[in-house]
Amino acid sequence: MKTIKEFINKKQKTRSPEAPDMNSRDSMDVVHILFFSPKLNATGYYRMLLPCLELAKTSNFKTHVIGLSKEDFNAPFELAKVPLLDDWVLWADYMVFPILTKDFMYFFKACKVINPELQIVMDVDLVLHTLSPQDPLHKKTTDEMLTAFGDNLNLVDIITAHNDYILDFYQEFLEKHYDNRSIFFAHIPNLISLIGYQEIEPTMPKDKDKLRIGMLVNQRYAKDLELVLEPLQKIQEKYKDKISLIVFGWNGLLQDGSKPLDTLAIEYHKSVPFTNHLKKLSTLHLDIALLPIQNKASRRFASDMHYLELVSLGIPVIASKNSIFNEYIIEGKIGNLVQGASQWQQTIEKYIENESHRKAIGKAAKEHIWDVYSYDDQNIQLFTELYF
Incomplete structure (x- = not known):
C-alpha cells in the first residue's frame, strides 16, 4: 500500500492546485478520466484509486483524482473547495463518481455546459433501495437520500458495478421509475494489484x-x-x-x-x-x-x-x-x-x-x-x- 499511502498523502497535503495539461486533449488515442472524490475506504480503493493508478501506467489513458472523501457517503465532498474544477471538467472525457445521495442535477448540467462531450459515469457498489431494516446503513439512509440517488442515476451516461445483479436491478429501476432506457450499463469487476x-x-x-x-x-x-x-x-x-x-x-x-x-x-x-x-x-x-x-x-x-x-x-x-x-x-x-x-x-x-x-x-x-x-x-x- 506504499504507493496508495503516498498518493493520498500528496493529495491531502498539496496546497497549490494542480492544473490539467490541456495539450494532451489533442490526441485521439488518449482518453482522460477524472475520478471524482473517491471514498477513503475499501470501495474507494478498488473502484477508483486502483483504476486511476493502473490505467495511468498505460499509453491510452490519462487519469486524475479530484478530492478525497470520508468513508461515509452521507458526508459528500464540497464542490466549492475543489480548485480549478472548471479546468478539470474541460480536460476530462469521462467523470467517474461514487454513489451520490445529494442532489447533483445542476452540477451535472453545469459540467455538460462546460464540456458538451463529457460523459458522466457513476460506479454503484451496493443497492441502497433493498437494504434490510436490520442493516445499520438502513437507518442512515433517508427517503430524501434515496430520491436524490435515483435522480442522479437518471442523469448519468454510464453506470458501472462489480456485480451484474446490481446492474440488472438499477436498469429495471430506471426503466420503471424514470422510463429511461438510454443509459449504458457496464460490468467492471473488482481487480487486485501488486500495489496493495x-x-x-x-x-x-x-x-x-x-x-x-x-x-x-x-x-x-x-x-x-x-x-x-x-x-x-x-x-x-x-x-x-x-x-x-x-x-x-x-x-x-x-x-x-x-x-x-x-x-x-x-x-x-x-x-x-x-x-x-x-x-x-x-x-x-x-x-x-x-x-x-x-x-x-x-x-x-x-x-x-x-x-x-x-x-x-x-x-x-x-x-x-x-x-x-x-x-x-x-x-x-x-x-x-x-x-x-x-x-x-x-x-x-x-x-x-x-x-x-x-x-x-x-x-x-x-x-x-x-x-x-x-x-x-x-x-x-x-x-x-x-x-x-
Missing part, C-alpha cells in the same frame, strides 16, 4: 501448533456468521486446543447488544484503515477462511472483496453456495461451496484433517485469482472497450 501488497512481508505465527480458522465480516453483515455457529460449536468441541477461531472486522457485538457467537471461543480483531487491511490480514496467518452469506435477495449484491483478498494471499476459502462466490469458486479445485450446517462441518473438518488438500486448494486459488482478476492486458481491455 507492497508492504507485506512473511512472518511466523505465534501459535504454530494451532490451525487458524478465520472469518472476515463487518457490523452490517455480522448475522451471516450465524450460519456457521452450529458447525463451529461442534468443531471447537471436537478439536479443542488444536484450532483457533478468528474474526476480523467486527467485535462480536450486534447493535441490539446481543453476542450471537458468545458460545464460541473467538479471537476478535477490529477493523483497520483500508491502507493497513491487507497487511493486517496477512499477519493473522489464517489456514482456512469461511465466507458464509445468508440466502436472501439483498445479499445477491454482496461484494467479492473479502474473497479476492483472502485467496490472493493463498488462504483457502469455504463459502456459501448460491452466492456471489459461485462466480469465482471452481468447486473442489480452488475452494468449496457449501449449504447447510452438516456440509459446513464436513468440509471444514476435511480441511482441518488434510493439510496437503487445503494447501493445494489455497495455492491453486491464489494462482487463479492473480491470473484472472489482476490488472493484466486482458482486464485493461475491459476499460478500453468501455471508454473508447
Whole structure:
C-alpha cells in the first residue's frame, strides 16, 4: 500500500492546485478520466484509486483524482473547495463518481455546459433501495437520500458495478421509475494489484501448533456468521486446543447488544484503515477462511472483496453456495461451496484433517485469482472497450 499511502498523502497535503495539461486533449488515442472524490475506504480503493493508478501506467489513458472523501457517503465532498474544477471538467472525457445521495442535477448540467462531450459515469457498489431494516446503513439512509440517488442515476451516461445483479436491478429501476432506457450499463469487476501488497512481508505465527480458522465480516453483515455457529460449536468441541477461531472486522457485538457467537471461543480483531487491511490480514496467518452469506435477495449484491483478498494471499476459502462466490469458486479445485450446517462441518473438518488438500486448494486459488482478476492486458481491455 506504499504507493496508495503516498498518493493520498500528496493529495491531502498539496496546497497549490494542480492544473490539467490541456495539450494532451489533442490526441485521439488518449482518453482522460477524472475520478471524482473517491471514498477513503475499501470501495474507494478498488473502484477508483486502483483504476486511476493502473490505467495511468498505460499509453491510452490519462487519469486524475479530484478530492478525497470520508468513508461515509452521507458526508459528500464540497464542490466549492475543489480548485480549478472548471479546468478539470474541460480536460476530462469521462467523470467517474461514487454513489451520490445529494442532489447533483445542476452540477451535472453545469459540467455538460462546460464540456458538451463529457460523459458522466457513476460506479454503484451496493443497492441502497433493498437494504434490510436490520442493516445499520438502513437507518442512515433517508427517503430524501434515496430520491436524490435515483435522480442522479437518471442523469448519468454510464453506470458501472462489480456485480451484474446490481446492474440488472438499477436498469429495471430506471426503466420503471424514470422510463429511461438510454443509459449504458457496464460490468467492471473488482481487480487486485501488486500495489496493495507492497508492504507485506512473511512472518511466523505465534501459535504454530494451532490451525487458524478465520472469518472476515463487518457490523452490517455480522448475522451471516450465524450460519456457521452450529458447525463451529461442534468443531471447537471436537478439536479443542488444536484450532483457533478468528474474526476480523467486527467485535462480536450486534447493535441490539446481543453476542450471537458468545458460545464460541473467538479471537476478535477490529477493523483497520483500508491502507493497513491487507497487511493486517496477512499477519493473522489464517489456514482456512469461511465466507458464509445468508440466502436472501439483498445479499445477491454482496461484494467479492473479502474473497479476492483472502485467496490472493493463498488462504483457502469455504463459502456459501448460491452466492456471489459461485462466480469465482471452481468447486473442489480452488475452494468449496457449501449449504447447510452438516456440509459446513464436513468440509471444514476435511480441511482441518488434510493439510496437503487445503494447501493445494489455497495455492491453486491464489494462482487463479492473480491470473484472472489482476490488472493484466486482458482486464485493461475491459476499460478500453468501455471508454473508447
